[in-house]
Amino acid sequence: MGAQRCAVIGIGQTKYNSVRDDVSIAGLCREAAIRALEDAQLGWSDIEAVVIGKAPDMFEGVVMPESYLTDALGASGKPIIRVHTAGSVGGSTALVAASLVQSGVHSRVLTVAFEKQSESDAMWALSRPIPFSPPTLAGAGGYFAPLIRAYIRRSGAPSHIGMKVAVKDRLNALKNPYAHLHLDDISMEKVEESPMLWDPIRYLETCPSSDGACAMVLGDEKIASASGKPPAWIHGSAMRSEPTMFAGRDAVNPRAGQDCAKDLYSQAGITNPRKQIDMAEIYVPFSWYEPMWMENLGFAELGQGWKMTDEGATSLDGDLPVNCSGGVLSSNPIGASGMIRFAESALQVRGMAGEHQVQDCNLALGHAYGGGSQYFSMWLVGSKKPN
Amino acid sequence: MSKEGNNLSEVDILEAPNILEYPYSRSTGPVIGEFMTKLRDGKIVGARTKSGKVIVPPTEYDPFTSEDIDGLVPVSTSGVITSWAWVVSPSEKHPLSEPFAWALIKLDGADSSMLHCVRAPSSTSVATGKRVKAKFRSQREGHIKDIEFFEIEEAANG
Numbered sequence: 001m002g003a004q005r006c007a008v009i010g011i012g013q014t015k016y017n018s019v020r021d022d023v024s025i026a027g028l029c030r031e032a033a034i035r036a037l038e039d040a041q042l043g044w045s046d047i048e049a050v051v052i053g054k055a056p057d058m059f060e061g062v063v064m065p066e067s068y069l070t071d072a073l074g075a076s077g078k079p080i081i082r083v084h085t086a087g088s089v090g091g092s093t094a095l096v097a098a099s100l101v102q103s104g105v106h107s108r109v110l111t112v113a114f115e116k117q118s119e120s121d122a123m124w125a126l127s128r129p130i131p132f133s134p135p136t137l138a139g140a141g142g143y144f145a146p147l148i149r150a151y152i153r154r155s156g157a158p159s160h161i162g163m164k165v166a167v168k169d170r171l172n173a174l175k176n177p178y179a180h181l182h183l184d185d186i187s188m189e190k191v192e193e194s195p196m197l198w199d200p201i202r203y204l205e206t207c208p209s210s211d212g213a214c215a216m217v218l219g220d221e222k223i224a225s226a227s228g229k230p231p232a233w234i235h236g237s238a239m240r241s242e243p244t245m246f247a248g249r250d251a252v253n254p255r256a257g258q259d260c261a262k263d264l265y266s267q268a269g270i271t272n273p274r275k276q277i278d279m280a281e282i283y284v285p286f287s288w289y290e291p292m293w294m295e296n297l298g299f300a301e302l303g304q305g306w307k308m309t310d311e312g313a314t315s316l317d318g319d320l321p322v323n324c325s326g327g328v329l330s331s332n333p334i335g336a337s338g339m340i341r342f343a344e345s346a347l348q349v350r351g352m353a354g355e356h357q358v359q360d361c362n363l364a365l366g367h368a369y370g371g372g373s374q375y376f377s378m379w380l381v382g383s384k385k386p387n
Numbered sequence: 388m389s390k391e392g393n394n395l396s397e398v399d400i401l402e403a404p405n406i407l408e409y410p411y412s413r414s415t416g417p418v419i420g421e422f423m424t425k426l427r428d429g430k431i432v433g434a435r436t437k438s439g440k441v442i443v444p445p446t447e448y449d450p451f452t453s454e455d456i457d458g459l460v461p462v463s464t465s466g467v468i469t470s471w472a473w474v475v476s477p478s479e480k481h482p483l484s485e486p487f488a489w490a491l492i493k494l495d496g497a498d499s500s501m502l503h504c505v506r507a508p509s510s511t512s513v514a515t516g517k518r519v520k521a522k523f524r525s526q527r528e529g530h531i532k533d534i535e536f537f538e539i540e541e542a543a544n545g
Binding site: 020021022023024025026027030034044045058060061071072073074076116118119120121124125128129130131132 | 401403404405407409411412413414415416417418419446447448450452453454455
């Protein structure tokens with residue numbers, strides 16, 4: 001027996017901000033969850049199970065958040081699961097929630113992902129020394145900069161590509177009221193003038209540090225069909241992971257990402273992703289990851305991804321708009337960032353993305369990655385029921 | 388095992404310390420935050436749910452329905468013991484150095500019980516249903532320990 005149909009029927013986001021000290025972590029999660037329930041026109045008692053995700057425990061010093069959040073998320077007396085896959089967790093959390101519906105076990109599931117970067121220091125958590133292991137030290141930027149340099153060397157991409165992504169995503173963010181960064185005066189010059197943090201990554205080519213939560217309500221076919229608003233039907237979902245280090249590993253174009261995309265496309269009958277997929281919301285914490293993931297995801301041939309950015313194909317009016325929400329470059333509550341990608345893809349196919357809506361968006365990709373480019377989670381959502 | 392190999396007992400096992408330290412911060416939010424602030428003022432507040440029940444200490448939501456609470460209301464600093472356990476030999480970490488009771492205390496005006504310690508001369512003076520009153524410290528900082536302990540109210544008052 002195959003999977004049961006499942007769709008997103010409610011989406012809720014908080015405004016992403018550097019500091020949300022007006023609410024507790026529970027209050028932040030409730031803000032997103034209540035908005036998702038309202039969008040789905042459901043109440044707490046309609047929810048059968050809750051699936052939550054957050055960044056690694058050390059990021060906020062909250063261990064077993066599922067226990068702490070049980071009452072706050074209406075999960076007492078119901079199953080509640082916590083998912084843990086580093087930066088890709090928001091995506092994986094949505095997929096685990098979907099699997100509870102696709103398996104036929106539950107008909108309405110609430111899923112929530114969050115992060116309060118203001119209450120911790122992700123840079124510290126990512127840089128702690130571990131005895132007998134090579135240190136990553138300089139946080140995520142220090143880890144990814146050499147991979148970006150390797151990409152530039154391999155592809156021969158011109159140096160302005162990263163800046164172009166940084167400007168495009170910030171312009172998109174201006175159309176998204178939930179985005180953390182609203183940089184009205186963003187320009188290539190501004191990005192170029194910003195300090196070089198980890199060559200070739202400039203300050204304005206990195207993601208911000210945000211507080212925020214994202215939530216979705218998933219329903220089965222019967223619930224989704226009866227929903228008052230357009231559902232976003234899941235057409236495919238996949239997760240893959242690989243170790244941080246092994247002999248022969250290509251960390252620039254990881255095998256796990258390629259395999260994950262291949263699996264996803266085969267589920268949805270996609271043979272030409274660039275033609276068949278209408279928009280992609282992908283995890284780009286550093287500007288250069290847009291062209292890198294375009295290749296890893298099969299939207300471009302190897303070494304050609306940067307041309308999509310350069311030609312404007314990934315702009316809001318391009319043939320494959322990428323990160324219409326403003327992306328991770330504009331909002332980064334780490335534990336929620338993957339789910340925000342998934343939620344944006346769902347908003348797009350529901351036609352509910354507001355000013356950053358892509359016209360006639362019928363099939364959208366949500367993508368998240370985490371760790372040292374080693375955990376991947378993806379889904380394809382569509383405006384029409386899958387076959 | 389060959390003569391050239393090492394016995395496992397002779398293997399030099401590497402060891403290294405790995406100390407993780409980071410000062411996290413916590414935002415208490417408008418509900419727990421107000422409870423703490425009022426403790427500093429020597430007062431106790433509870434959360435009023437939409438059904439009219441008062442939860443002390445306050446939660447940010449109705450613990451039974453998950454709905455938002457209706458607001459915060461003051462409750463008395465006195466109440467009754469609803470359950471208790473006697474600590475015969477307090478450890479260094481305990482709030483009191485003399486034998487004392489951990490007790491669930493339902494403050495006047497509250498519908499739920501709050502855990503705190505009760506100072507009493509002996510276990511025989513503690514009982515479910517006995518009235519107790521909060522003894523606040525003179526120096527308060529907005530912490531549950533601003534209540535030093537609860538003490539049995541005089542029979543004349545109770």
